[in-house]
Amino acid sequence: MVGLFVKSLIDNGTTVSALVADGKRPAAPAFTLEKLDGSGSMSLARLRGKIVVLNFWASWCGPCKDEAPLLQQISVQYRGQGVVVLGIDSQDASSDGRAFAARYKLTYPLLHTPGSDLSHRWGVTGYPETFLIDRAGRVVRHFPGAVSGSDLTEALKPMIGRAA
């Protein structure tokens, strides 16, 4: 806990969300996490070349419940155009996360992270929060709170037409 506190002081101002808010396009910090269904692990690097909709969520979060059907729809609708929705269940019991995924019939990849270390590195201060990562692995947009369908598709469309 003390370590996390010191780290948060050091990281302050250098989080992904802070850099994006400053108009920068930082490289997405690498991570490898266990899949929520327990079938191994997955790294962000594996998705290089894809447009990634990175969504931080938790089963106990009310707005995440409203947002889940939209993300599922986006994942199906844009799958053929190189878009991958990647959900990160954070600060949540994995069993609750799995129940959430089953209830909302989520088929896109879902990972689980214990604790809030990764969320802090990305500058996530609440749930849900969504980041857009371009094909070159740069974070180009940040949506704090539940993202709307119109905002997300508006941001995705120019990225889909653009090469890496």
Add this chain to the structure above:
Amino acid sequence: MSRLLVIAAVLTLAFVQPAGAAPATWSVAELENEVMCTVCHQLLSQSQSAFADGVRKQIQQKHDLGWSKQRTLDWLVQQYGEEVLAAPPKHGFDLLAWVIPGLVLLGGAGIAAALAVTWSRGRRPPPPPGVAVDAAMDARIDADLERDE
């Protein structure tokens, strides 16, 4: 007859523990004071957040299953990380949180003792009565006295 059987089954389910589960020797309220709501940074016992409600339910489940307190805490750390513990663990970097207050107290006591010794030794004796007069002044005073006489 069938109604009696249903009542007997319900009573059996209500009072019989799951197989192999011994009653827990700790209380949920006790653990709520040792676990943090990692979202709102309050003790679980004081938090009304949705996160805290979920963790409370999980603790209750583990308690009802007869899990030990330590096993429940270990499970919570596995799910939410060490930040879920209200007291820092006594290993690694977090050990400093336990050691530093003691070191500060010891250091403070040492400094206070050193200052007390210094002050008690530093007291100088009062100056001797009278003013020292050198030989030249002594001669001048004698000369003045003789002249006045």
